[in-house]
Amino acid sequence: MALDKATVARIATLARIRVAEDELEPLAAELSGILDWVEQLMAVETDNVPPMTSVAEMTLPMRDDIVTDGDRQEAVLANAPRTGRGFFAVPKVVE
């Protein structure tokens, strides 16, 4: 499966990673190489095989829907690159 430049640019946008124009071509070749190798999966007969959803044979546990944590504003914000008035600060998103 060969990826073209436009496809790489599209998935880079989906992944929110800026990729410079001159990197798109080499990256497309690299990713295509990996996908070509992955193609061998298509040879496996899987018509009646369910996709694995859980590696361990167990049902996920239920718990009471109650608050068990919280009131840690300082700890939550401690690693943020920028904060203001007790919030995470980001570039303006509303004009």
Next chain:
Amino acid sequence: MALSQLTDLTLAGARDGLRARQFSARELAAAHNAAVERIKPLNAFITATPEKALEMAAASDARLAKGEAGALEGIPLAIKDLFCTRGVLTTAASHILDGFKPPYESTVTEKLWAAGAVMLGKTNLDEFAMGSSNTTSYYGPVENPWRRQSNDGRGDNRPLVPGGSSGGSAAAVAAHAALGATGTDTGGSIRQPASFCGIVGLKPTYGRCSRWGVVAFASSLDHPGPMTRTVRDAAIMLGAMAGHDPRDSTSAPLPVPDYEKALSGDIRGLRIGIPKEYRVDGMADEIENLWQSGIAWLRDAGAEPVEISLPATQYALPAYYVIAPAEASSNLARYDGVRFGLRVDGDSLADMYEKTRAAGFGAEVRRRVLIGAYVLSAGYYDAYYLKAQRVRTLIARDFAAAFERCDCILTPTAPSAAFAIGEKADDPVAMYLNDVFTVPADLAGLPAVSVPAGLSDGLPLGLQIIGRAFDEETVLRVGAVLESAAAFTHLPSFIADPRGSG
């Protein structure tokens, strides 16, 4: 006791020596702090925490004096820098986690400290645990303490990779700078570096050790586990790491057995599965020969080798390289420059995200996030992601069928010994092939151990035992028999000598 003797002890030997008051936990910690300092040229640690080690050791001495010693009381350990440690820099070897000091402790490390263990520092790894050579770290590659060159100066003396992703942990343990280390195994990241560095690496069953507080790579594949110099040490360390954790919904609510007790040495009558499909094309003679030796050793100990078939195994690697990047692209979405780590300013929120992630992720991480985003995107989800998960079901079924005929499985750990730093760097697929023997047990969530079993061209090679889910006891028991039959006593050329010469 001389400092170098303290760092040459096994974990079990140090535990017994501490309890017998032959030396103090502070002396043991000081010897290991010095060893961590001596192995700096290997770049195995991202952060050393010598003061913390001494402080924890002093507390251990107090508990030892009161007769309140935990299972790992006073034992100095290295922690892979993927485990969150409260107030101590945690990087995942990525630029994007610059300066991150977690306000919480991972469950596994919390359990280790509760058992009395002492933290020496945080070890280097491939960025976000993505790699098989520890060359993708933002903090630079780790060097394997082993070299091909013999003492007479013959042979290739290029620096070698320690394997990956838990390369720093493997190098630190092999070079006698820690009695044990934590690792994580997603596609082989405990077992392959253990093989490359001549140590023991155990990947427990999925759900045996909590993933809470471990920086996530691929959540359905990430397995924390111990890396040590002996199988007994791995058994002791696993006992302290394992156990149910309500904070990880996939953690198994099962009691933790006494793994050390499982090392009875008696494997008579056990059926050892030998998968015929693992004879991959072009397998090196020394790997094949070592595997045959392993079969003979277990047979001599009274076990019965039986041929088994794992036909879907040949598709394990490509399935893995769809599933792991898919989960990674989702897990790594959290690195956005808002809540922690690196931020590169931009004109808008989206611009800030894109610039931060471009600057923060290395080439291999970017590659996998993009592959993951692609296989999960509209129109390709069924063709790639669901297909790979169906193949994964087949791989798990193969193992289930095999375990009707055998009690555990013997294979090589890796298709080669350690290679030079920089080799295979330009071909991602060639690098991925390192994990050909280890990935299947990750996909099926089964416990597996790598035990050093021989040398090739002066470099260690491991053999792997894979067991039934939650049967780490058989894996460890057979691993210990393999270990004593192989009698692997070789040492790497670089051993930390805390007296100063090494």
